[in-house]
Amino acid sequence: MFTEIDTVTLDEPAAEPVAFQPRRELKRIKGRRVNGTNSRRDTKTEWLDHVMRIRDAQDQAAFAELFQHFAPRIKAFLMKSGSDATMAEECAQEVMATLWNKAHLFDPTRASVATWVFTIARNKRIDVLRKQRRPEPEELAWGPEAEPEQTDVIALQQETAQLRNALSALPEAQRELIEKAYFGDLSHREIATQTGLPLGTIKSRIRLALDRLRHAMN
Amino acid sequence: MNKSIKHHLTDDLLMAYSAGSLPEAFDLIVATHLSLCVHCRARVESFDAVGGHVLEEQTDSTAMSDVSLAATMALIAQGASAPEPARPKCSVLPTPLQDYVGGTVSDIRWKPIGMGVKQAILPTTKDATARLLFIPAGAAVPDHGHHGIELTMVLQGAFSDEVDCFARGDVEIADEDLEHTPVADISADCICLAVTDAPLKFTKLMPRLFQPFLRI
Numbered sequence: 001m002f003t004e005i006d007t008v009t010l011d012e013p014a015a016e017p018v019a020f021q022p023r024r025e026l027k028r029i030k031g032r033r034v035n036g037t038n039s040r041r042d043t044k045t046e047w048l049d050h051v052m053r054i055r056d057a058q059d060q061a062a063f064a065e066l067f068q069h070f071a072p073r074i075k076a077f078l079m080k081s082g083s084d085a086t087m088a089e090e091c092a093q094e095v096m097a098t099l100w101n102k103a104h105l106f107d108p109t110r111a112s113v114a115t116w117v118f119t120i121a122r123n124k125r126i127d128v129l130r131k132q133r134r135p136e137p138e139e140l141a142w143g144p145e146a147e148p149e150q151t152d153v154i155a156l157q158q159e160t161a162q163l164r165n166a167l168s169a170l171p172e173a174q175r176e177l178i179e180k181a182y183f184g185d186l187s188h189r190e191i192a193t194q195t196g197l198p199l200g201t202i203k204s205r206i207r208l209a210l211d212r213l214r215h216a217m218n
Numbered sequence: 219m220n221k222s223i224k225h226h227l228t229d230d231l232l233m234a235y236s237a238g239s240l241p242e243a244f245d246l247i248v249a250t251h252l253s254l255c256v257h258c259r260a261r262v263e264s265f266d267a268v269g270g271h272v273l274e275e276q277t278d279s280t281a282m283s284d285v286s287l288a289a290t291m292a293l294i295a296q297g298a299s300a301p302e303p304a305r306p307k308c309s310v311l312p313t314p315l316q317d318y319v320g321g322t323v324s325d326i327r328w329k330p331i332g333m334g335v336k337q338a339i340l341p342t343t344k345d346a347t348a349r350l351l352f353i354p355a356g357a358a359v360p361d362h363g364h365h366g367i368e369l370t371m372v373l374q375g376a377f378s379d380e381v382d383c384f385a386r387g388d389v390e391i392a393d394e395d396l397e398h399t400p401v402a403d404i405s406a407d408c409i410c411l412a413v414t415d416a417p418l419k420f421t422k423l424m425p426r427l428f429q430p431f432l433r434i
Contacts, residue, residue, distance in 0.1 A: 060291070067287050075277035089283060091292040101298035110263055115270030122238040122269060132242045132343050135314040137252035137259060163264075164271050181237045182272040188234035188244070199229065202264040209260035 047113035048157070055103035066113075067096050074121045081125050081183045091128055095121045109152040109212050112160040118182075125184065140213070150210060159205050166201035221254050225388035231369075236265035243348035246314060246340070247369050247389070247413045253312035254387040258353040266409060310374045310409060315340075318348070323374075323409070326350055333357060346415040353377065353410070366415040368392040370400070375408035377401060 028058045050066045053059035071092045078088035098120050106116055126134045166174065180186055185195065227248060234240045235248040252259045305313055308322035317338040328336035328350075333351050336352040355358060355375065369391055376385040379398040384390050392398060402408035 044269045057399050061292075064287060067290065070273075071282045071286060071290075072280060073273055073276040076278065077273050079280060080276075083432060085280065088280075089286060092282065093286055093293060096290050097293040100294045111266065112270055114274045115263075118269040118273040119266055121273065122236075126238050130343075132245075134238070135242070135246040135249035135317065137249045138313040150369050160267055160270070163267055163273070167268065175285045176266065179272050179275075181233065181239070184237060184239045186234075186237070186239060188230050188240060191234050191237070191239075192228070192230035195233070202261075202268065205264040205267055206260050209263045210257060213256045213260050213263075 048108050048153070051099075051106050051108075051113055053101050054100055055106070063096075063100060066099070070099075070114075070117050071096055073115065077118075077121055077183070078129075080179075081129065083125070083129055083186075087128065091121075092122050093123050098124075107148065109148040109156050110209065112157060115160065122182075141167055155208060156212070159208050163201060163205050170201070222385070223257070225382070225384060225390060226255065227251055227258050227389055228391065229261070232262045233265045233268075233342070235399040236262050236269055241346035241415060242342040242417070243346035243413045244369070246318060246342060246348050247371055247411055249314040250312050250373075250411055251312060251387065251389055252369055315350075315373075315411065318342075319350075328352055335359060346413060348411065348413045351408075351410045351412050353400070353408040354405050355402055356404040358399050358401045365394065368412060368414045370412045373411060374410045375406035376403035377408050377410070378403065380385050 013086075013140045047066060047069070050062040053062040054066075074092040074095050075085075078091050079085060083091065095117065099117060102120075106113075111119070123134045123136075125131050167178070170178070174196055177186070181191050181195055231240070231248060235245060240248065248262075252262060306314045306322055308316055310323040311319060316322065319338075326338050328338050330336050334354040334357050338350045340348040340350065342348050350373075351359070351370075353375075369389055370384070371389045372384050372386050374386065376383060376399045378384070379390070379400045381390065381396070381398065383403075385404070390400075
């Protein structure tokens with residue numbers, strides 16, 4: 001059911017800082033994605049499909065591909081957050097195992113797969129590195145609608161792509177500060193005074209999320 | 219959900235919550251507010267998306283060991299830990315707070331601190347303090363200023379001070395510049411969650427003497 005949502009083309013993160021690239025045009029014919037000139041660059045939203053395959057069919061091949069993409073990133077993220085290599089490796093494995101176990105809880109109308117993986121990795125960091133509990137907000141009651149609307153899924157994933165592009169376009173110094181904040185290196189006071197919060201870049205993302213969350217209240 | 223929340227959390231607090239850099243007591247008040255405030259939840263989920271981008275950009279990644287996928291499959295084979303049992307519904311305490319109280323509002327272990335005011339300190343890491351405050355209808359909390367930042371969220375009833383009136387879900391953010399005397403609304407006893415990253419400073423002598431005993 002999630003096979004036709006690859007409507008957003010995303011740029012593969014560059015190995016080194018490059019100039020901002022404008023968002024690619026949607027390449028879509030009758031609901032089917034058309035391969036772009038560089039197929040590696042069109043893979044990002046497929047992770048949604050991978051997660052659904054894990055959820056619905058315990059698909060180990062899908063998991064292996066997700067693992068190959070995300071596990072090294074989680075490890076690098078945790079090492080930049082102050083973990084040593086051994087612990088980062090262990091934690092990355094546990095984060096990926098959590099992804100498998102909680103695939104049924106993933107809501108593609110509220111997060112991209114990368115965002116979801118980030119929240120699991122962040123909580124693991126708080127738990128293991130800071131030895132601290134992580135209070136999470138009350139789960140929302142979504143009522144009888146079991147499956148999310150495809151249009152909501154697409155809207156959120158497109159919005160995430162735009163957010164990525166907007167963040168990539170920020171000046172290098174500001175991007176570094178935002179990274180530092182997410183590695184856990186800045187206190188909330190430093191965040192207030194130093195990052196120059198990217199509010200413009202997330203404003204429409206917030207509006208979309210709010211619309212979606214209000215559904216939960218009705 | 220409460221649609222009438224007027225006083226929200228600031229962007230720097232929400233971003234720090236998303237980034238995971240707040241003391242536990244601050245995480246607790248943010249999670250409690252998010253449980254009632256769809257507006258701030260949308261904001262924090264958007265800050266999470268920024269975190270997702272940061273994660274995605276980690277391309278100078280250190281390779282995982284050769285056996286790591288197999289090790290992860292072995293972890294998965296052990297099965298997931300059992301989900302937490304559902305909490306009984308509580309009209310005062312959202313679930314994050316129930317986890318710290320160990321039950322509902324009737325399970326809070328209050329300690330009187332004078333003038334009918336009671337408090338219960340919650341078990342968090344020491345870099346900040348979280349406590350529940352019970353203020354009888356119409357009563358006042360002693361006039362006090364702050365060394366650091368103090369967040370106060372209303373869970374039941376309402377209070378007013380020099381700044382405004384605060385009702386369920388509202389958060390007052392007080393810093394060094396604010397000296398205030400919160401007074402509970404006359405219509406109901408007021409229960410608040412208060413979080414500080416430094417001890418309060420009371421402007422009158424007596425409360426200051428008591429401060430070490432009260433841990434506030």
